[in-house]
Amino acid sequence: AQSVSQHNHHVILSEAASLELGCNYSYGGTVNLFWYVQYPGQHLQLLLKYFSGDPLVKGIKGFEAEFIKSKFSFNLRKPSVQWSDTAEYFCAVKGGYNKLIFGAGTRLAVHP
């Protein structure tokens, strides 16, 4: 069955700290992978996506993610977080039959 696991439910960082959010998926076929962000009071928006090619994907606002096929992982990174990155982050996988599955989300709080 297709599923997504996000390891960290809550992360608290100080500004300028580095960020890495874990995401593992289970699906044996070709996948499309996404990271979405939900800022407080706002709707979900796309951070970045992977379909094929270079496994290191760069997104908006300085975020990047690396697809490691052998580990079924798609971890999100940012070298230096800002207070404005405070939000909830969702990893998602799109597999067979166009089924789009999300992880449980990670709440990130960045303190000035």
Place this chain on the structure above:
Amino acid sequence: DGGITQSPKYLFRKEGQNVTLSCEQNLNHDAMYWYRQDPGQGLRLIYYSQIVNDFQKGDIAEGYSVSREKKESFPLTVTSAQKNPTAFYLCASTLRGGGSTEAFFGQGTRLTVV
């Protein structure tokens, strides 16, 4: 402007009543989805549809029903069989495959059972 419109934004339902949440898109997307968002549980897939007149159950379909009579519309009915319907409901759409298949989301409907 293209996008997804969900209505209403807030909905109150009495126990034992069915209610229908509307989702309309003008993006010419083939696939549409309904998710339920609860704190700490992320977005859980209720139903999805790849094409008109076809839809599949997601992970938590019990107590819900959908229809896909038109490409641009994918209404969700929350029936009285749904034991805990109070939640935030999100509708999304994507192209069916190839190209940019990211999902676009509506603003959501917050359903409260009173």
